[in-house]
Amino acid sequence: xxxxxxxxILLVLGYLVGSSREKKHYASIKEREAKLRHIMVFExxxxxxxxxxxxxxxxxxxxxxxxxxxxVAGLRKLVGGRLxxxxxxxxxxxxxxxxxxxxxxxxxxxSSVFNVRFETSSVxxxxxxxxxxxxxxxxxxxxxxx
Amino acid sequence: xxxxxxxxxxxxxxxxxxxxxxxxxxxxxxSLVSLLLIxxxxxxxxxxxxxxxxxxxxxxxxELDINAVGLKAVSGAEQAKLQALADRLSVHMDLPSGMKxxxxxxxxxxxxALATLGGNVVFFSGLVNKxxxxxxxxxxxxxxxxxxxxxxxxxxxxxxxxxxxxxxxVTNVSGSSAGSFLLGNSSQLSVLSYSxxxxxxxxxxxxxxxxxxxxxxxxxxxxxxxxxxxENESLLNSTVPTLYRSHPFSDQRAEALRSLASQRGWPLxxxxxxxxxx
Numbered sequence: 001x002x003x004x005x006x007x008x009i010l011l012v013l014g015y016l017v018g019s020s021r022e023k024k025h026y027a028s029i030k031e032r033e034a035k036l037r038h039i040m041v042f043e044x045x046x047x048x049x050x051x052x053x054x055x056x057x058x059x060x061x062x063x064x065x066x067x068x069x070x071x072v073a074g075l076r077k078l079v080g081g082r083l084x085x086x087x088x089x090x091x092x093x094x095x096x097x098x099x100x101x102x103x104x105x106x107x108x109x110x111s112s113v114f115n116v117r118f119e120t121s122s123v124x125x126x127x128x129x130x131x132x133x134x135x136x137x138x139x140x141x142x143x144x145x146x
Numbered sequence: 147x148x149x150x151x152x153x154x155x156x157x158x159x160x161x162x163x164x165x166x167x168x169x170x171x172x173x174x175x176x177s178l179v180s181l182l183l184i185x186x187x188x189x190x191x192x193x194x195x196x197x198x199x200x201x202x203x204x205x206x207x208x209e210l211d212i213n214a215v216g217l218k219a220v221s222g223a224e225q226a227k228l229q230a231l232a233d234r235l236s237v238h239m240d241l242p243s244g245m246k247x248x249x250x251x252x253x254x255x256x257x258x259a260l261a262t263l264g265g266n267v268v269f270f271s272g273l274v275n276k277x278x279x280x281x282x283x284x285x286x287x288x289x290x291x292x293x294x295x296x297x298x299x300x301x302x303x304x305x306x307x308x309x310x311x312x313x314x315x316v317t318n319v320s321g322s323s324a325g326s327f328l329l330g331n332s333s334q335l336s337v338l339s340y341s342x343x344x345x346x347x348x349x350x351x352x353x354x355x356x357x358x359x360x361x362x363x364x365x366x367x368x369x370x371x372x373x374x375x376x377e378n379e380s381l382l383n384s385t386v387p388t389l390y391r392s393h394p395f396s397d398q399r400a401e402a403l404r405s406l407a408s409q410r411g412w413p414l415x416x417x418x419x420x421x422x423x424x
Binding site: 084091 | 172
């Protein structure tokens with residue numbers, strides 16, 4: 001019975017803290033996206049002729065799950081289906097990585113980033129109940145216009 | 147070329163479903179399925195256990211060496227008297243042929259007694275020294291003999307194996323710690339509930355044996371009020387809810403005994419037996 005009580009406390013804590021942090025993160029993401037809207041990011045490899053100089057920029061972020069998310073994911077693993085609790089995690093990770101990429105571009109005076117690619121890796125592999133975390137890397141060539 | 151960067155709908159990649167709703171659906175769904183599965187397994191194994199011949203149980207355990215599990219079994223006057231009590235009560239309990247009760251007496255302050263495979267019953271000196279009358283001791287003895295007669299030990303062993311196997315499959319194949327936690331708790335609840343049912347069944351048989359040997363069930367009443375006192379002494383013990391108890395609360399056991407006694411016409415005390423007509 002003690003185990004049940006401990007797990008319940010961890011679940012409540014994980015849910016409350018996790019969802020509050022997620023809301024704050026999304027608010028911050030939206031705010032910065034509005035500010036950095038003038039930096040264009042392209043997936044295309046073709047750099048326009050008007051480009052002056054280019055430099056590799058990247059944005060990197062590591063986000064951890066909380067106990068509640070891992071618990072729901074564990075249950076979902078038994079029956080299959082969409083893991084919706086992790087969708088928001090990856091969404092936040094990718095958008096944050098792009099924002100940091102844009103921030104680096106701003107710092108070198110670039111106005112657009114070309115050939116943007118994503119790399120997602122899972123730190124600690126989330127093996128059998130351990131709290132997993134995801135790392136998202138976004139990289140590209142930042143280009144300053146003449 | 148002029149590029150524009152409008153603000154897209156940013157909620158496309160995220161599910162709009164509330165996480166708590168998904169959590170509740172999964173939790174309730176999987177809990178129900180696992181409770182059903184475990185109940186089915188327990189019931190069928192419990193039912194099949196009676197077909198395991200008692201000789202198999204005996205050969206499984208062999209000559210039970212209590213000392214091998216770290217308990218000090220003593221042979222002497224106490225053991226002989228307890229064995230004699232068991233033999234006297236066995237006569238009233240209608241045991242199948244070949245079922246023999248072997249009593250072991252352990253010098254340990256644990257206040258407990260248990261019945262295990264092969265008709266072996268273990269009594270701890272802690273319990274024996276705390277009981278005031280032979281009749282309450284006899285109730286404990288009859289209760290343990292009832293467990294042996296009803297094949298509870300082999301049923302419990304079988305259930306332990308099958309549920310353990312189920313748990314192992316889920317844990318190792320799915321790698322889901324949440325799933326095995328849920329299954330583990332469901333099986334714990336199921337095992338405890340079955341354990342309580344077994345205790346009640348053993349109580350009934352034991353009370354009958356007591357009536358046939360002594361003419362009344364005062365020993366049982368005395369035993370349950372003694373257990374009740376012990377339960378109330380420990381804060382930890384008294385606050386554990388029934389769902390998590392291996393035995394029903396002693397008050398409930400006494401209550402069940404009283405209603406059974408009034409149904410079967412068993413006197414609750416020697417005085418009542420004396421005044422009873424016929």
